[in-house]
Amino acid sequence: MFKQIKRASIVLLKCLVMSSKKRFGLRITRSAISRRLDAESYAYGTAVPNGHPQGTRIAFIIGFLTLILISTQLSNAQSLKQLPKFTGRYIAAISDGDFLASTYGDAKLPALGVSDHLSILTLPLNGKQETIAQINASNSVTGAPYALALSPDSQTAFVVETLKPIPVGATRREQLPPGNQLVAIDLSNPRRPVVCSRMAVAPKPETVHVHPNGDLLAISTQTPDKEIILIPFQDDQIGQPIEFSLRQLGIQPDSERFQNGLYVSQVQWHPSGHYLAVNLDYRDEIAFYEVNRSPEGNPQLIPWGSPVKVGKDPFTGQFTPDGRFYLSSNWGRNFGAQVKTLEQRIPETRGTVSVIQLAELNTPASQVQHRVVSTAIADLSPESLAISPDGSKVVTVNMRGTAFPMNSPRFTRQATLSLLTLDRTSGQLTKINDYPFEGILPESAAFDASGNFLVLAVYDYFTPKPEGGIEFWRVLQKPRPELQRTGYVVDVGRGVHQVLIAR
DSSP states (O other): OHHHHHHHHHHHHHHHHHHHHHHHOOOOOHHHHHHHHHHHHHHHGGGSTTSOHHHHHHHHHHHHHHHHHHHHHHHHHHHHHHSOOOOSSEEEEEEOTTOOTTHHHHOBOOOTTOOOEEEEEESSOOSSSOOEEEEEOOOOTTSOSOSEEEOTTSSEEEEEOSBOOOOTTOOBGGGSOBOOEEEEEEOSSTTSOEEEEEEEOSSSEEEEEEOTTSSEEEEEESSTTOOEEEEEEETTEEOOOEEEOTTTTTOOOOTTSGGGGOOOOEEEEOTTSSEEEEEEGGGTEEEEEEEEEOTTOOEEEEEOSOOEEOSSOEEEEEEOTTSSEEEEEEOOOOOSTTOOSHHHHSOSSOOEEEEEEOOOTTSOGGGOOOEEEEEEEOOSOEEEEEEOTTSOEEEEEEOTTTTSOTTSTTOOSEEEEEEEEEOTTTOOEEEEEEEEEEOEEEEEEEEOTTSSEEEEEEEEOSSSSSSSEEEEEEEEOSSSOEEEEEEEEEEOOTTEEEEEEEO
8 A cells, every 4th residue: 555655646746846847947856856755764764653664754755745736836826916917908019129238338230130020918918928919110229218109099009210120231330221111000909910001201200109089190300300290190091291390390409409409309299189298308398389280180380388498308208197297207318529428428317307287278378388396306317207097106217327338337237117106286206216126228117007017128138038028017005105026027029118008
C-alpha cells in the first residue's frame, strides 16, 4: 500500500513541479527531491511510533505536495485578484520603429526591420494571452505625444506622419525625410484594423485631434504659414485641408524667440467643440480660438481672448472634462541657436503644470479674459499629462534623466509619474507625490473609463523583454489618492510613445 501511495505521490509531484516550473520558473530536479525526502526520513523516521520511517516519508511527500498545491492555488487567486480591471473598449498605442531611445543623444538610427505601427489591445484584459492587433502607421516620437487621435465613437483612429520611415542606407537622424501623411484607420472591428483613407498634408504634421462631433480634424504642423490645418471627415473619407498661418490668426513674429516664436506644439478641441486650444510652445503661451462655420460649412478661426502666459515650454496640454480649465504641461526645455546638445536642451529643474481658468462661454468677445489660477511643480521633464474622467486628478509623465546616455552624469534609470489633485471649482492644484519606476522615455498616460486605473506608454526598457510596454497602474482613492504600479505590462514592441483609451 505504501508503494502505491508513494508511486501516486511521485506522479502528482511531477505534475505540480512542471506546473510550477512553467508558472514560476522553478527548477526542481528529481534527485534534489529524493535527497530532500531521504534527509527528512532519516531525521524524523526513528521518532515515528512503531518505527515506520517509510510511513513518515510518505507523510512528508503528501505534506509537501499539499504545500505546493495550496501555494499554486493561492498564487493563481492572487494573480486573478491583481489583474487590473481596466474598463473601456480597447487601448490604442503608436510606436516609432525608426528611432532608438539613444538616437536623441547620438543621432544614430537603428537597423532596418522594425516598422512604425498602431497597436490595438482589446479589453477586458484576460491575464494570459492578450489580444493585440497591429497595423503599419508611419509616425514619429519627435513631436508631442498626440500624433494619434480617436473619433468620439471610437470607430476610427487618425495618425499623422512627422517623419518618413528610414530610407535605405540612412544611418543618421538628419537623413530622415519629412513626412506628410494623414491616415484614417477603421476600428469598427478593433481586432481587424483597416486603413480607410489617407491624404498628403503640409510637411511635418505633429499632432491631431478630432472635433467632438467627429466631423472635423485639427492638425498642427512645423510648416511655416501652415501651422494649423482643419480637415473635414465624413463617411470615412478625409476632405480637403483648410490651412491657417499664425500670422493670419494674429500671432506676430518675435525676433527674441526661437524661430520667431512661430511654432505650434499641439492643438486640442474644447469639449463643447466651439473652441480650439493652441500651444505656442516657443512663446510660453496658450492661445484660444473660436470656431465658426460658414453656411457652406467652411470653418473659420477667430481669436477667443488674448493668449495666456504660462510656464516655460508648454509642450502639451488638455482641457478638463467639463471644459472650465485648460492645463499645460510645462517641460522647461532650452531653445536657441546656441543649444546644440541634449545636455543643453533638457532642463535640470523640475517642470510645472499651469491651470488656466477659461472665460464663461457666453461672455461678449470684448470682455473675454482667461487667466492662470494655479501652478504646481511636477518633476524633471514632464512631457505630457493625463486628467481623470471626473477631472479631480492629474498625472504628469516625467522622463527625468532616462533620455541621456548611460555614461552621462545626468542619466537616471528611473522615470516618475507625478500625481496631483485638482479642485474642480477653484482650479487649485495640489501635488501629492512622485512615483518612480524603471523605464526609458515614458511620454504618455491615460485614465481608464472608471478613473481607477492608469495606462502608461514606456518607449523602452533596460531589459531585453519587454521591449516597449503598455504598463498598468492602479489609482488608489483612500485614505488619500495614490498611484500603485501593478506590475502588469503588455509588450507591444520598441518605441511606444502614445496611448489612448476608447471609452
